Amino acid sequence: MQQLEAVIHDARTLGAGNSLPLSASEAEVARQMHICNACRYCEGFCAVFPAMTRRLEFNKADIHYIANLCHNCGACLHACQYAPPHEFAVNVPQATAKVRMQTYADYAWPPAFGKLYKRAGLTVALALGAGLALFLALAAQAAGSLFHAPLAGNFYAIFPHNTLALMFGLVFGFAVLALGVGVSRFWREVTPADFPNTAPAASMSEAAGNVLRLTYLDGGHGEGCSEADDKVTLLRRRFHHFTFYGFMLCFAATSVATLYHYLLGLHAPYALDSLPVLLGTAGGIGLMVGPAGLLWLNLRRHPLHGDGDQKAMDRGFIALLLLTSLSGLTLLGLRDTGAMAILLATHLGVVMALFLTLPYGKFAHGIYRSAALLKWAIEKRQPNKLKLGDD
Known part of the structure; x- marks a missing residue:
């Protein structure tokens, strides 16, 4: 019975996107979201940052959700003290754009x-x-x-x-x-x-x-x-x-x-x-x-x-x-x-x-x-x- 419950738990976890491996583009968005979550200077710009503050970790599902919230207006890029050429290289518009392209391909049918x-x-x-x-x-x-x-x-x-x-x-x-x-x-x-x-x-x-x-x-x-x-x-x-x-x-x-x-x-x-x-x-x-x-x-x-x-x-x-x-x-x-x-x-x-x-x-x-x-x-x-x- 315990084994069955463990299997059900794992299935639910995977279904929610919590343990699925991240692509390079997804991992980059997760990295930048952790930095932005510590800073929060851009919290009032758009829906991306308030949605971000409701999370401490960013799984695959969260990343695609946040990426598609981004409208690529560029405001956060030019307001960010960690934007390139800073070594943190935070560029949320570009990072989320790459994930959105993955969204279109991953969810396309056929x-x-x-x-x-x-x-x-x-x-x-x-x-x-x-x-x-x-x-x-x-x-x-x-x-x-x-x-x-x-x-x-x-x-x-x-x-x-x-x-x-x-x-x-x-x-x-x-x-x-x-x-x-x-x-x-x-x-x-x-x-x-x-x-x-x-x-x-x-x-x-x-x-x-x-x-x-x-x-x-x-x-x-x-x-x-x-x-x-x-x-x-x-x-x-x-x-x-x-x-x-x-x-x-x-x-x-x-x-x-x-x-x-x-x-x-x-x-x-x-x-x-x-x-x-x-x-x-x-x-x-x-x-x-x-x-x-x-x-x-x-x-x-x-x-x-x-x-x-x-x-x-x-x-x-x-x-x-x-x-x-x-x-x-x-x-x-x-x-x-x-x-x-x-x-x-x-x-x-x-x-x-x-x-x-x-x-x-x-x-x-x-x-x-x-x-x-x-x-x-x-x-x-x-x-x-x-x-x-x-x-």
């Missing part, structure tokens, strides 16, 4: 896709987009519809509605499933057995507000993030907002068009002043401004402000967003010309590539970070188990 995108994100993104666009163009050519007279913007004359609905339904369903499996595994592993099974409304509201406002991209002082040097700017926060809300407007345009088609019996093409077109145009502009700005910041970012190995992943996602918006707006402008079929194949191929790579690229950081912010919103309302004075 795992092989995550590892492939981690190694060559930009190449995979562009090759997949080009390959799918070529496939669709060849399919249109085989059907005799690649070269045509103007069709008054009728996409369904090129690809039937049911064909498009089936293709994108499968792709979207796969992306949702893969992201759901990944974040579910992440949540189970970063939450202890005694963690509340349901999130209080106040915690959910706080986490949602932090996600939608990008609260922790204000640097802890409301003035923004460090990019090329120690100067702060709100540009990253604003470009993120353009990107996120541009994406959501495009999604809203597709949703409204779906309701028009199935509920109201109104079929595409829609007029330029119709709600789906207006939403899609606004979203497309947002997805031009936001990703272009983020790419500009990414190219200028100081090497100490992040993980250089993530650049291919970051730029692959940005490239697909830019190509999606550019091809979509071009298609809208030229939909009543003989070039519509090739433009439609290009746009659809890029969009399919974007959705197929969502669970493995930079998009996933928003999902895992939202989960980490929800855990923090719940955790901060729980009694501090350390019971160290007023901590």
Whole structure:
């Protein structure tokens, strides 16, 4: 009986991530957290440091949780007396960025896709987009519809509605499933057995507000993030907002068009002043401004402000967003010309590539970070188990 209890205890310990061996990146975050826990100068900057103070040891689950709480604003790096070139070499933004990349690969489903995108994100993104666009163009050519007279913007004359609905339904369903499996595994592993099974409304509201406002991209002082040097700017926060809300407007345009088609019996093409077109145009502009700005910041970012190995992943996602918006707006402008079929194949191929790579690229950081912010919103309302004075 005692042996059985010992086995159960060991299984629970391993399941909570308490005794799993740490990778080099994880061990580096743990080392820096011990130093930061002794200093606590940066405690008011963001959620990372209050979460840190509730722990004396940092196991694998804690490290991935804290890494995904970090928004890489750079405030703590430039405030730290132990930052490089000090021998302690404390650089929390860079250390946690490396662990986040491991998070995306470790929790990806299927795992092989995550590892492939981690190694060559930009190449995979562009090759997949080009390959799918070529496939669709060849399919249109085989059907005799690649070269045509103007069709008054009728996409369904090129690809039937049911064909498009089936293709994108499968792709979207796969992306949702893969992201759901990944974040579910992440949540189970970063939450202890005694963690509340349901999130209080106040915690959910706080986490949602932090996600939608990008609260922790204000640097802890409301003035923004460090990019090329120690100067702060709100540009990253604003470009993120353009990107996120541009994406959501495009999604809203597709949703409204779906309701028009199935509920109201109104079929595409829609007029330029119709709600789906207006939403899609606004979203497309947002997805031009936001990703272009983020790419500009990414190219200028100081090497100490992040993980250089993530650049291919970051730029692959940005490239697909830019190509999606550019091809979509071009298609809208030229939909009543003989070039519509090739433009439609290009746009659809890029969009399919974007959705197929969502669970493995930079998009996933928003999902895992939202989960980490929800855990923090719940955790901060729980009694501090350390019971160290007023901590």
